[in-house]
Amino acid sequence: MGMSAQRSIYFRGGRLYYLDQRQLPLREIYRECENLNQGYRAIKGLGVRGAPLIGVFAAYCVYLAVKDFKSVKKDKFLKRFDKALDYLKSSRPTAVNLFWALERISRVVYAHSNLHINRLKRLILKEARSIHREDVGLCLKMARAGLKLIKSGDGILTHCNTGFLAASGNGTALAVIYEAHRAYRDIKVFADETRPLLQGARLTAWELVKRGIDVTLISDNMAASLMRQKKIDKIFVGADRIAANGDTANKIGTYGVAVLAGYHKIPFYVVAPSSTFDLSLSTGNDIPIEQRPSGEVKTVFNRVRIAPAKVKVYNPAFDVTPYRLISAIVTDGGIIFPPFRKNIKTTMGRI
Amino acid sequence: MGMSAQRSIYFRGGRLYYLDQRQLPLREIYRECENLNQGYRAIKGLGVRGAPLIGVFAAYCVYLAVKDFKSVKKDKFLKRFDKALDYLKSSRPTAVNLFWALERISRVVYAHSNLHINRLKRLILKEARSIHREDVGLCLKMARAGLKLIKSGDGILTHCNTGFLAASGNGTALAVIYEAHRAYRDIKVFADETRPLLQGARLTAWELVKRGIDVTLISDNMAASLMRQKKIDKIFVGADRIAANGDTANKIGTYGVAVLAGYHKIPFYVVAPSSTFDLSLSTGNDIPIEQRPSGEVKTVFNRVRIAPAKVKVYNPAFDVTPYRLISAIVTDGGIIFPPFRKNIKTTMGRI
Numbered sequence: 184m185g186m187s188a189q190r191s192i193y194f195r196g197g198r199l200y201y202l203d204q205r206q207l208p209l210r211e212i213y214r215e216c217e218n219l220n221q222g223y224r225a226i227k228g229l230g231v232r233g234a235p236l237i238g239v240f241a242a243y244c245v246y247l248a249v250k251d252f253k254s255v256k257k258d259k260f261l262k263r264f265d266k267a268l269d270y271l272k273s274s275r276p277t278a279v280n281l282f283w284a285l286e287r288i289s290r291v292v293y294a295h296s297n298l299h300i301n302r303l304k305r306l307i308l309k310e311a312r313s314i315h316r317e318d319v320g321l322c323l324k325m326a327r328a329g330l331k332l333i334k335s336g337d338g339i340l341t342h343c344n345t346g347f348l349a350a351s352g353n354g355t356a357l358a359v360i361y362e363a364h365r366a367y368r369d370i371k372v373f374a375d376e377t378r379p380l381l382q383g384a385r386l387t388a389w390e391l392v393k394r395g396i397d398v399t400l401i402s403d404n405m406a407a408s409l410m411r412q413k414k415i416d417k418i419f420v421g422a423d424r425i426a427a428n429g430d431t432a433n434k435i436g437t438y439g440v441a442v443l444a445g446y447h448k449i450p451f452y453v454v455a456p457s458s459t460f461d462l463s464l465s466t467g468n469d470i471p472i473e474q475r476p477s478g479e480v481k482t483v484f485n486r487v488r489i490a491p492a493k494v495k496v497y498n499p500a501f502d503v504t505p506y507r508l509i510s511a512i513v514t515d516g517g518i519i520f521p522p523f524r525k526n527i528k529t530t531m532g533r534i
Numbered sequence: 535m536g537m538s539a540q541r542s543i544y545f546r547g548g549r550l551y552y553l554d555q556r557q558l559p560l561r562e563i564y565r566e567c568e569n570l571n572q573g574y575r576a577i578k579g580l581g582v583r584g585a586p587l588i589g590v591f592a593a594y595c596v597y598l599a600v601k602d603f604k605s606v607k608k609d610k611f612l613k614r615f616d617k618a619l620d621y622l623k624s625s626r627p628t629a630v631n632l633f634w635a636l637e638r639i640s641r642v643v644y645a646h647s648n649l650h651i652n653r654l655k656r657l658i659l660k661e662a663r664s665i666h667r668e669d670v671g672l673c674l675k676m677a678r679a680g681l682k683l684i685k686s687g688d689g690i691l692t693h694c695n696t697g698f699l700a701a702s703g704n705g706t707a708l709a710v711i712y713e714a715h716r717a718y719r720d721i722k723v724f725a726d727e728t729r730p731l732l733q734g735a736r737l738t739a740w741e742l743v744k745r746g747i748d749v750t751l752i753s754d755n756m757a758a759s760l761m762r763q764k765k766i767d768k769i770f771v772g773a774d775r776i777a778a779n780g781d782t783a784n785k786i787g788t789y790g791v792a793v794l795a796g797y798h799k800i801p802f803y804v805v806a807p808s809s810t811f812d813l814s815l816s817t818g819n820d821i822p823i824e825q826r827p828s829g830e831v832k833t834v835f836n837r838v839r840i841a842p843a844k845v846k847v848y849n850p851a852f853d854v855t856p857y858r859l860i861s862a863i864v865t866d867g868g869i870i871f872p873p874f875r876k877n878i879k880t881t882m883g884r885i
Contacts, residue, residue: 208842220693322751373848376831376840378729378753384832384841392842399846402729402831404754404787411789422745438762443790480727480753481735483834489727490735491559491743495750499722502759 189393191348192231192240194315197250199243203230204348208389216240219232219248219267226274226281226414229380233349234423235456239318241271242311244289257417260300262290264307276471277432277501283458284314315351319389322352327452329359329419332511335367337416340406342375343434344386345421345454355454356419358392359513364396372398373415375406377434379479379498403436410447418444422455422512427472429506429523430467431455435499441508450510457514457534462529467503475500480525540744542699543582543591545666548601550594552580555699560738570599570618577625577632580731584700584806585774589635590669592622595663596639601654607837610719611651613656615643627822628783628852629774635665654781666702672807673703680710680770682804682869683862686718688767691757693726694785695737696772706805707770708741710864714745723749724766726757728785730830730849754787761798769795773806773863780857780874781818782806786850792859801861808865808885811878818854821880826851 192201199216205228206212214230216222222244225231231240248267252260268285275281291310317320333339339360346357353361363370372391377383384400389397401409409415418440424432431437431453444451464470477496482488512519516530543552548829550567556579558561565581567573573595576582586815599618603611619636626632642661643654684690690711701827704712714721723742729733735751742749753762760766769791775783782788782804795802815821828847863870867881 194571237577374845375755376729376757377589378727388845390840392844397846399848400831400841401848402725402754402786404729404790405848405850405853407790407793408786408850409848411853435753435759439755439794440756442758442794446797447792480751483838483840487834487838488560489732489834490751491740494739495741495748497750497752497756497760499756499759502756502762 189347191233191236191351194243194312198366199247201225201231201240202348204232204386205230205386210405216244216247219244219270222247223270223274226271233344233354233471234278234280234421234459235318235350236348236353236442237275237278238254238280238458239311239315240352241281242284242288242314244271245285245305246308246311249307252300252304255300257296257300261296275473277473279461280456280458287314304337318350318456319352321515322350322354324353324360325357325456325513326353326362326453328517329452329513330362330366332450332452333359333363333367333370334419336369337363338371338373338414340373340375340409340415340418340440341387342361342383342420342437342440343388344376344382346387346390348386348390349421355456357387359419360396361394370396372396373409374398374400375440376400377436378403381507382434403499404441407443410443410449415449418449418451420453422453422459423501424454424470424514425455426464426467426470427462427524427527428466429505429509429512429521429527430470431504431506432467432470432472432501432511433504438502438504441504445508451508452511452513453509454513457516457531460531462528467505470503472502473500474498540698542584542702545594545663550598552576552582552591553699553784555583555737556581558736565650567595567598569708570595570621573598574621574625577622583733584695584705585629585631585772585810586669586701586706587699588626588629589631589809590662590666590702592632593635593639593665595622596636597655597659597662600658603651603655606651608647608651611654613645623693626824630812631807631809638665669701669807670703672866673701673705673709676706676805676807676864677704677709677713679868680803680864681713681717683801683803683864684710684714684718684721684768687720688714689724689765691724691726691760691766691769691791692738693734693771693788693791694728695733695741697738697741699737699741700772706772706807708738710770710805711747712745715745721747724745724760725749725751726754726787726791727751728787729754732834757791758794761794761800769800769802771804773804773810774852775821776804776806776811776863777815777818777821778813778875778878779817780860780863780872780878782855782857782860783818783821783823783852784855786853789853789855792855796802796859802859803862804860805864806885808867808882811882813879813882818856823852823853824851825849
């Protein structure tokens, strides 16, 4: 498919390209990411986004950071390598997949630090490619596992974007929806626009229209009204980090949807690969929440002002949904049901 | 104050002016409404909005519709009068204040239909002025009644716009907040932006900044996160129509906020003048809900596209909050607590 805008990133001929998600849905523009700094800015500025995709993309960025290293001094090489990891880690604090991917590369390099620098460079690229390829497979596993939760004719609400723009394969929550559409054809999807950055309106609606799936766009504040009218049978969302007890950080607004789902007795499902679990955190209270610039709320696209210039703004990029509001978590290791602390441990131990 | 942009409409020298709310917060432009058709379009297009204000403005529009009537034939006059009422009623179906104001004028005219046409014209204008003047007084009564529900230091969430832009006086829910600010100085207000038309970001934030009140703007989907952090002590919203059992139609998103409030055990208050009650409706199920154009959701300001052109849209202007989720209703007749059906009847009977 290549440039047909069904891939969020690709690596070809030693070069890294990404579909600039800031330009969607108006323009489908692929950009080359030529170096570490461009990679950092693409992640921070949301040109590349989606928890799994950030991990894959950052892995390639590590390779870009070292590929032109000329000296033969190993300590200098490792210093540049470590600095690149730290820099990339500072781009976005909440999604744990970023840290997971970078630590995986770090382990490989330090396990082989006796090798020649050129070998290490190749190992880094190889590991990035593995992470990339594996992510495609994980998406498929999640999609197939999640399919069991859906039946013909279901109305499904989703929040933010969790499709092929958010991962290497078909995505997480949206991958389940794609699989259900393939199986039943009659799935109806409702996409929250997801203010302030409108990933639902710009990206999810765009993906679903592109794939010919029945999708209705709503403002975030219309979800409750649809639930009351019994138009929503299930809710599927992604995750940026999941604590050991099942508490889940995801795009701002997810928690509110989960509370509404609980009130209306609608099943609420989280879909995420195992790299999203952070078992070092006992609960979601310790998940760092990224605060983003006020301009994102006071404007649309940093271009059209919608509020008085002087007004204060609260703009957290994520919120935490407590495990009690989650019906099940779909992972590449299968579906995890409550009690989550016990069952997450078992499933993650098995993978 | 006149042109100082603290009045949403005014009538002077036989002419009707309104602050064009579509232009806020970027431009404060007063326009003259010269005839019935311009009045209809100002209401329908949301240049003039807010349930109480629509009633007042429409009353003046009836005068504009007949003031230049030249013939001396009474039946022709009454025909033009009735047509004007029907036309104005068709502008927006949900807010009942519009119907209330028009029926009030109709009663006056038909009670004096033996009078000369010029006398009838003057009676219509007199009644419009009365509705206008009374509305200012009602706002003050609601503000003073609602003050009892607030204490020093409270964090208050509000949705849509219910201030001096939405009524003739200080408004409904926002009037209570203005009164609390005058009493305590340390009230913190959180304003939902209120997609799709952004009345919270454009109008409420603008009003509160203008009046020097501590206000923080949030996207609609951030309210739940603030509630979980215990930043919200109370919620105050307006209403477009209240049924006999207390079910309340208000701006889309109100119902979701009410569910979230219930989950977090935060008091949820509705503020509305008695003209908002429609005792002919037993419950909220029969309140007509205005559906608005899809372009409002697919764009910002009908100007900046944020979604694929082909995506379907659901765009109800209002939702209905069931009485069980409402802690109390503040009216010009005092605060109404549950059981609502009984207490609404008593209070409305007393006014």
